[in-house]
Amino acid sequence: MKRTYLNHAGSLLLLFSIGSASFARGAWTQQAKLTPSDSTPNDEFGWSVALQGGIAIVGAPNINTETGAAYVFVQTGGVWTQEAELTPSDAAPWANFGVSVALSGDTAIVGADGWGGFDSYIGAAYVFVRSGTVWTQQAEFKGTQSGTEFGISVALGANTAIVGSWGIPSEAAGAAYVFTRSGPTWTQTATLTPSDSVSGDQFGLRVALSGNTALIGAPFAAHAYVFTSTGTSWSQQAILAAPSGSTSNEFGYALALQGDTALVGAYNTKIQGQQRGAVYSFSRTGVTWTLNTEFAGPKGALEACGQTAALGGTTALIGCNTENTDNGAVGGVFVFEQSGSAWSLTSLLVPTDGGPWDHFGEDGAAALSGGTALIGSSWVVPNTPAPGAAYIFVHTSN
Secondary structure, three states: OOOOEOEOOOOEEEEOOHHHOOOOOOEEEEEEEEOOOOOOOOOOEOOEEEEEOOEEEEEEOOHHHHOEEEEEEEEEOOEEEEEEEEOOOOOOOOOOEEEEEEEEOOEEEEEEOOOOOOOOOOEEEEEEEEEOOEEEEEEEEEOOOOOOOEEEEEEEOOOEEEEEEOOOOOOOOEEEEEEEEEOOEEEEEEEEOOOOOOOOOOEOOEEEEEOOEEEEEEOOOOEEEEEEEEOOEEEEEEEEOOOOOOOOOOOOOEEEEEOOEEEEEEOOOEEOOEEOEEEEEEEEEOOEEEEEEEEEOOOOOOEEEEEEEEEEOOEEEEEEEOOOOOOOOOOOEEEEEEEOOEEEEEEEEOOOOOOOOOOEOOOOOEEEEOOEEEEEEOOOEOOEOOOEEEEEEEEEOO
């Protein structure tokens, strides 16, 4: 397969600090804190999130001896209430149901990378559909090999689902599987693997989907791969990478895709000796992807930015990891707004009741829909198991 590498021309490094942020484009306000009706300590509620319009889905993979669950919340007049608790037809301990979630219209997909029995990590993914206020399981996809963690990541379009299988601890290179729906029936139609596949790349750890374009992360290879489809036939279009000379590691750990714009996170990027992290913005013209901007993490308490990336319209979210900071800083999610090809830092989102090591916005736990953001916080207090939470923020234009 022919490789198409990105064009680095025109890249721009944006170093930012909290103190220098200008928030002139409007304010973000915390609207709600979501918690499940059956909340218990150590549930890891908020590990994964998805948002579309007035529907939010939050995963809690650790509930009930890691059986897991996913919770649906709906918004009416600014008030969010729990509508359903999703569990699979073959729920079992250690399945980690809720480790990943995605939403498209009245369809949801939930990953369970631990399915198959204790320490097997074969994995599964489940599709649910909504009728009125009732959610029903429509399909179940199963992995086939121990240790590959099928379902570690999921993405969903109108009638297309992608399920990642990163291949650890078996040291397989990883793959992403495409499923297509016709009526109520789902069929596997493609298996995506990179042209330069190498054992241990972690291809499939993160997946994203927008229209007929898929973006698959392989953080151990420090690449993200673009695939496009014609009908049910998929082909690799490009390999995205950090610019030459970059210190970025774990490139591909976080992904966001919207139309011809992609964000790729590399939280292990070092700048001036500090693990500040970075997120790279790419744009597509025709079949060519160009690196436009590198957002480098702030100097100070927050570090390892790029564990989370989300896109919605002209807004981007970038989450920072704080679990390894010595001072136990509260996690934060930075908001950027795009004007033309330029991005500007406009806000820093933190929960009103955030605490040290709260895991706010880590590991992909952020989603955007219109002027609403949903951010997970799967832990709260250090050394004290907590159930977790998810926070709704809304944007008000000036």
